[in-house]
Ligand code: ADP
């Protein structure tokens with residue numbers, strides 16, 4: 001089987017906060033139709049990597065490429081326009097807008113405003129009932145996560161970057177999320193999931209990269225990587 005085409009790639013990415021090295025030479029390929037996961041302990045550099053790909057942290061060295069084009073110096077909103085959509089580890093929705101209005105903002109900021117993309121995103125994430133007309137301000141976490149995902153997806157992205165999408169979700173919500181994300185990948189969307197919920201990753205990812213101290217220390221399919229002894233399982 002020929003590997004799916006690379007969509008988003010990182011080449012020897014280095015990132016620093018002052019004198020502290022948060023990313024120490026990361027190489028990563030995110031492929032169309034696949035779920036790529038990045039796991040690792042707190043402080044490993046997962047969110048920093050995510051920010052370098054999304055355009056909210058500028059790497060000190062190395063490159064980010066999208067469809068072969070060097071986008072290392074492109075600001076975040078321009079990346080969104082190209083088709084790189086993201087969610088936030090800390091949920092970020094417009095509280096005074098309704099669910100449907102939040103999703104419409106995503107469609108407008110995205111790659112193309114395809115007709116019906118808002119309705120489709122609402123349906124896909126189970127937001128097409130009465131909840132669509134409610135202000136986002138008072139919704140429970142699980143619903144807000146789905147609003148964020150629907151908003152990111154409504155812009156018809158080529159790549160979806162998800163930082164801890166399972167945070168604050170119960171078991172049933174995590175299971176439902178897995179099904180939807182697998183469906184998006186099956187349609188050809190490239191997904192990158194940064195996550196410390198290893199159960200989600202095991203059921204979702206095609207490829208897992210384990211990060212530790214700013215480096216990728218092992219990579220492979222989840223059954224191999226997550227069962228192997230490594231930095232995840234250092235005895236206390
Ligand atoms: P993870 O998402 O894997 O928990 P992060 O990328 O958030 O890791 O953080 C990696 C390291 O960089 C941590 O040691 C963290 O304290 C540090 N760090 C993250 N953001 C900043 C920042 N804005 N300023 C200084 N240090 C930071």
Ligand code: MG
Pocket residue numbers: 046047048089
């Ligand atoms: Mg993080």
